[in-house]
Amino acid sequence: MPELPEVETIARGVDERLRLDRIVDAWFSSHPQPFKTPRARQAKGLTGRVILGVHRTGKHIVCELGAVSPPNVSATAQPSAQWIVHLGMTGRLLVTTPDQPVAPHTHARLSLSSGRELRFVDPRRFGRLEFRELDFREPIKTSAFRAPGSEPLTITADAFAALFRGRKLAIKAALLNQTLLAGVGNIYADESLFHSGIRPRRAAGRLTRAEIERLRLALRKVLEHAIILGGSSVSDYVDANGVRGFFQLEHCVYLRTGQPCRSCGTPIRRILLAGRGTHFCPRCQR
DNA sequence: CATTTCACCTGGTGGC
DNA sequence: TGCCACCAGGTGAAAT
Numbered sequence: 001m002p003e004l005p006e007v008e009t010i011a012r013g014v015d016e017r018l019r020l021d022r023i024v025d026a027w028f029s030s031h032p033q034p035f036k037t038p039r040a041r042q043a044k045g046l047t048g049r050v051i052l053g054v055h056r057t058g059k060h061i062v063c064e065l066g067a068v069s070p071p072n073v074s075a076t077a078q079p080s081a082q083w084i085v086h087l088g089m090t091g092r093l094l095v096t097t098p099d100q101p102v103a104p105h106t107h108a109r110l111s112l113s114s115g116r117e118l119r120f121v122d123p124r125r126f127g128r129l130e131f132r133e134l135d136f137r138e139p140i141k142t143s144a145f146r147a148p149g150s151e152p153l154t155i156t157a158d159a160f161a162a163l164f165r166g167r168k169l170a171i172k173a174a175l176l177n178q179t180l181l182a183g184v185g186n187i188y189a190d191e192s193l194f195h196s197g198i199r200p201r202r203a204a205g206r207l208t209r210a211e212i213e214r215l216r217l218a219l220r221k222v223l224e225h226a227i228i229l230g231g232s233s234v235s236d237y238v239d240a241n242g243v244r245g246f247f248q249l250e251h252c253v254y255l256r257t258g259q260p261c262r263s264c265g266t267p268i269r270r271i272l273l274a275g276r277g278t279h280f281c282p283r284c285q286r
Numbered sequence: 287c288a289t290t291t292c293a294c295c296t297g298g299t300g301g302c
Numbered sequence: 303t304g305c306c307a308c309c310a311g312g313t314g315a316a317a318t
Contacts, residue, residue, distance in 0.1 A: 002311060033294080059312080089312055090296075105296080124295045126312055169289060178313075185311055234311065235298075255310090275291065277309075 002059060002087040004152065004183030005226035005247065006237055010093050011061045013240030015054035017095045018118060020074075022050050023065075025111040034107045034122060036084075036130040045081055045131045046110065052079050058147025058182030061085040061093060081133050082145055088126025094119045095240050149182035152219050160216040164204035171207060171215075172200035173274040184219065187232055187254045190279045192219035194253045199285045200271070200278045225250065253279040 002010070026046045028039040035042065048068035055062055064079035085093055096117050102109070108120035108129060120129060134143045150159060163180045164171070174180060175189040184192075193200050195218035198211055207215070231237060231245035234255065238244055252262050257270040261281040271278050 006311075086312085088295095089310070091311095122295095123297070124310095124312095126295070128313095167288085173289080176312090187311065232311075237311070274289095276312095 002091065002231075002237065003185035003188050004056070004059065004223055005188070005229075006231035006239075006245065007059050007061060007087065007183070008056045008227050009231045009239045009245065010087075011054050011056040014061070014063070014093060014095060014118065017240065018051050018112065018114075018116075019053055020050060021116070022113040023047060023110050024113050027109040027111075029107040031107060031125060033125040034120070034127055034129050036128045037132075042083075042129060042131040045133065046083060049081060050077075051112075052077055056183075057145065058149060058151075058178060059086060059185070060145070060147055061087070062145055064144075078136070079134060079144075080136060081131065084128075084130040084132065084145055085120065086128040086130075088122060088124065088128065090124045090236070091120065091122040091127030092238060093240055094121065094238075094242060147182035148179045149177070150180070152181050152184055152216075153223060155181075155216070157213055157216060161209060161212045164207060164212060167204040169204055170201050170273055171198060171204045172276075172278055174204040175219075176274060176276070183223075186276050186278075187234070187251070188219065188222055188226070190254045191222050191252060194279075194281060194285060195222060197285055200273055200280055253281060255279065 023046050026043040028035065028043065050066040052064040052066050063083040065081040065083060066077050067080045096119055098117055103121045105123040106119055106121045110118040112118065132145060164174055167174060172189050172193060175184050192215060196211065196214040198207065198215060226232060226247040229246040230239060230243065232247040233244035234248055253268050256268045256279060258267050261268060261284060264281065264283045266281055266283040268279055269282050
C-alpha cells in the first residue's frame with residue numbers, strides 16, 4: 001500500500017492526534033511475522049511510555065518515545081526509545097476509539113491514556129514492527145533510526161546523479177532500490193519516469209545529466225503533490241483517520257494499461273520489470 | 287560486488 | 303455458484 005506520500009500522510013496524522021499521549025497497555029496478535037522485535041519485548045518496552053512525536057524516514061514510521069518515569073510530558077524531551085512501523089504492502093496504522101470493531105488481521109493495539117487506541121492492521125503480514133531502546137549517552141542525531149537511502153524530497157542534483165553513475169540496471173529498478181533512494185515504490189517510480197519522459201528499461205548509468213535532473217525534479221514534484229492529496233488509494237489505503245487519498249485520480253500510467261496516454265493518446269503499455277508491473281507510454285517515454 | 291529472482295501472505299477480480 | 307489464474311502499494315534472502 002504505502003510509499004513515501006502515504007507513509008508521510010499517516011505519520012503526520014498519528015503525530016497530530018497522539019503527540020504527548022501515553023501508552024498504558026499493549027496487545028499483539030499471535031502471528032510471528034510482523035514482529036521484528038519479539039512481542040514480549042515490545043509490550044514491555046512500550047507500556048508506560050509517552051509518545052513525544054511521530055515522523056517518517058523512507059517508508060518507515062518512527063514513534064519517538066519518552067521514558068516511563070519521571071513522566072516527562074514535553075515534546076522537546078529527549079526520546080529514550082523508538083517504535084518503528086513498516087507497513088509492507090497492506091499495512092494500516094489507525095487511531096481509533098476502543099469501541100470501534102477490531103478489523104480482521106489486526107496485529108497490534110496500543111491503549112492510550114486519552115482513551116483512544118493505536119491499531120496496526122495488515123492482512124498480508126509483510127509489515128514489520130520494531131522496538132528500539134536508545135543509548136542516552138549518544139546524541140539523538142546519531143542514535144535515531146534512519147532509513148538507509150537518500151530522501152528524494154531533499155537530495156541535491158549532484159548526489160542524485162551520483163546514485164546512478166556506472167550502474168547497468170534499469171532506471172526503474174534503481175528507483176525502487178531503498179538503499180539508494182528511500183521511499184520510492186512502484187507507483188511513484190512509474191509516474192516520475194512518465195513525467196520525465198524516460199523509459200523504465202533504460203540503463204541507469206546511461207541516462208544523460210539532463211535526463212537525470214528531469215527525473216529528480218519530476219519525482220520531487222509528484223511526491224509533493226501526492227502528499228498534498230493525502231496519497232494514492234488504489235484499493236484500500238487509508239490514513240490514520242481512515243480517510244482515503246486522492247492522488248490515484250492523477251495517475252498517468254500506473255494501472256492504466258491499455259488506456260490512452262493523458263498527453264498523446266497512445267495506449268499505455270505494461271511490462272514486467274524487476275518482478276513488478278511497470279507502466280509507461282511508448283510514445284512519450286524514450 | 288552488482289543484479290536478478292523468488293518466497294513470503296491474503297484478497298480481489300475476471301474468465302470459463 | 304465454483305474454481306482457477308493472475309494481480310496487487312515491499313523487501314530480504316538466495317541464486318546468478
